[in-house]
Amino acid sequence: MKKIIKTVICIAALISAVSCMNNTKTLLPNVSGKAGEVIIVVGKDNWEGNLGNEIGGLLARDCEYLPQREPLYSLVNLSPGAFSDMFKLHRNIVIFNIDSTVVKQGVVYRTDVWAHPQCVIQVNASCADSAIVVLEKNGENITGAIEQAERNRVIANTLLYEESKLGDVVAKMIGGRVHFPVGYNLKKVTDDFIWIADEKQYSTQGVFIYKYPATDEDPFSEENIIARRNVFLKEYVPATAENSYMTTSVFVKPGIKFLKYHNLDFVETRGLWEVYNDYMGGPFVSHSFYSKDGKDIIVLEAWVYAPKYDKRQYLRQTESLLYSFEWDEDGNDGK
Structure with missing residues (x-):
């Protein structure tokens, strides 16, 4: 009887372990891209218009207290159609979801969506003008999230070595x-x-x-x-x-x-x-x-x-x- 109980416990433990393994998040590839670089996913018309100016004014403004002018981040623009799997591995991504059907406008912050350690920020708005308003309200939180992600990568690497x-x-x-x-x-x-x-x-x-x-x-x-x-x-x-x-x-x-x-x-x-x-x-x-x-x-x-x-x-x-x-x-x- 003791043998049977022991066997049942072992089988239960094995099933539990397999179940946990199946529920574990899939291992993600390492992020790509240079430190301080941010991919901006937004259509060309918006990038070259007022929304693009607002994005640049927020994320590519002059970095304070440097001897020469340097942008806060280096921005790379991609249209939604060009945002392929290769670019989804980038370390910092800001996606603009501009659609007339958007009901809840605002910003969504996510980590490790396609790679690790990754910062993904999505701006939801019904039109370009609304997206500008969202940026004005949430600008410092957006830059803060990217800055924290950059900082965390340095600290994690430091702790490894x-x-x-x-x-x-x-x-x-x-x-x-x-x-x-x-x-x-x-x-x-x-x-x-x-x-x-x-x-x-x-x-x-x-x-x-x-x-x-x-x-x-x-x-x-x-x-x-x-x-x-x-x-x-x-x-x-x-x-x-x-x-x-x-x-x-x-x-x-x-x-x-x-x-x-x-x-x-x-x-x-x-x-x-x-x-x-x-x-x-x-x-x-x-x-x-x-x-x-x-x-x-x-x-x-x-x-x-x-x-x-x-x-x-x-x-x-x-x-x-x-x-x-x-x-x-x-x-x-x-x-």
Whole structure:
């Protein structure tokens, strides 16, 4: 009897396993396309008309705080008839469903429809003018979804090929870690400042992590954030020329935003850096927030130096690392 029960249990377990396998989502191919690229599926007449201008104004507007003009995303237009299976594997797709029979106008956000990890956004509207209204109402959410998808791909790739020892160094100082991919190396570490960078022949992607006591009356004002930044950079980031060091460019006023991501409230600061007494510069973005005990301000900063290349994608990659930050659950020992 025990043998029969055992056999029945095994068969039931096997059936259950097969059933689960049949219900599992089919494995999807990897996405195609370049980072920062978006396919826009809309008819030629609309692409060349007012709707196309609205799409370009939203998704191909100038990327803020770069030394040269670069679009936020690189757009590729396809008519619905040309949107074949090959293009359905692209990483970012925005489809315009413009039809007089559309009843519920709005935006639908989907992931991993034809490939992985994929962002697919569909704009439903009864006519081109209505589609423009939908874009005006949902524009920031659309760009936010694409930006988050781009960011998530960088973080996922980082976790696959992580240089975990660098995260340990960061955790020891601030009680939380930033994840870095292979290629990044530790340049400098003190009690209150860490410099980590991926240095290649013609480009550098760098990250600074630093902290200071939360004693300022308004610690998250643009003036205080930049003043503190300049003190750290002058002390810890010298350049090759005599009496030269990294600082914040005064030619473009930095901008700040108050944001929240994964339950972490922080101030995003964007601007341009330069080297005092030398001819170097580039974009930077930082996240400033309170330490766990509220006694310190912690700053995570991404910056790029790539004089021969466009900066948009370099900065987007490095900035994504800041979003990988997470508090350590076991205190600040970094282990």
